[in-house]
Amino acid sequence: AQKVTQAQTEISVVEKEDVTLDCVYETRDTTYYLFWYKQPPSGELVFLIRRNSFDEQNEISGRYSWNFQKSTSSFNFTITASQVVDSAVYFCALKSEYGNKLVFGAGTILRVKS
Amino acid sequence: DVKVTQSSRYLVKRTGEKVFLECVQDMDHENMFWYRQDPGLGLRLIYFSYDVKMKEKGDIPEGYSVSREKKERFSLILESASTNQTSMYLCASRNRGITEAFFGQGTRLTVV
Numbered sequence A: 001a002q003k004v005t006q007a008q009t010e011i012s013v014v015e016k017e018d019v020t021l022d023c024v025y026e027t028r029d030t031t032y033y034l035f036w037y038k039q040p041p042s043g044e045l046v047f048l049i050r051r052n053s054f055d056e057q058n059e060i061s062g063r064y065s066w067n068f069q070k071s072t073s074s075f076n077f078t079i080t081a082s083q084v085v086d087s088a089v090y091f092c093a094l095k096s097e098y099g100n101k102l103v104f105g106a107g108t109i110l111r112v113k114s
Numbered sequence B: 001d002v003k004v005t006q007s008s009r010y011l012v013k014r015t016g017e018k019v020f021l022e023c024v025q026d027m028d029h030e031n032m033f034w035y036r037q038d039p040g041l042g043l044r045l046i047y048f049s050y051d052v053k054m055k056e057k058g059d060i061p062e063g064y065s066v067s068r069e070k071k072e073r074f075s076l077i078l079e080s081a082s083t084n085q086t087s088m089y090l091c092a093s094r095n096r097g098i099t100e101a102f103f104g105q106g107t108r109l110t111v112v
Helices: none
Strands: A003-005 A010-014 A019-021 A024-026 A032-039 A046-052 A059-061 A064-069 A074-079 A088-096 A108-113 B004-006 B010-013 B019-025 B031-038 B042-051 B054-057 B064-070 B073-078 B087-094 B107-111
Touching (some): A019 A108, A024 A074, A032 A074, A046 A059, A046 A064, A074 A088, A088 B042, B010 B019, B019 B031, B019 B087, B031 B064, B031 B073, B042 B064, B042 B073
Parallel strands (some): A010 A108
Antiparallel strands (some): A003 A024, A019 A074, A032 A046, A032 A088, A059 A064, A064 A074, A088 A108, B004 B019, B019 B073, B031 B042
């Protein structure tokens, strides 16, 4: 069975602080995909990144970076110099190569205060 | 840009009513999904459809049904709404072979 765990229910930081959101997954598949989505107060989930299981290279996109470590089954997300607009619920998700289903973690609420 | 549109942002219905939640996507995606979002539980899959008139149960299909008569439209039906179906409902679509899903803005349903 597949499972995604986001142990941090809620994180509060002050603007300009760096923050890391943790994601740990379980799967027996050798090929799978990992995702991060952002859900702002408007409600729509916004796709941030997809990583496949064969690509362990870390990725940076502006203030966002992702650290994929297969050895620890983790796919953590770091926001550098956080801003108030980063306040949202962030979801980590997992999909096997052949299935249709996205398995989501419970989400982490990030509050960035000015 | 992919557009997934849900017909209502907020709905209030009475216990026992039949409720229809509508979702339309404009990118000719084969796959469409209905999720339910509850605090602390993340998103849970109710049903998905991989083609017109084709559907499969997700993790929590009890109390729900779906309809997909046209490729662009996927409806979620609550046959007899109950208070434990009060939740945020999210529709998503995904193209075959491209793995990220695109989501609608959600429908917050309250059953009283």
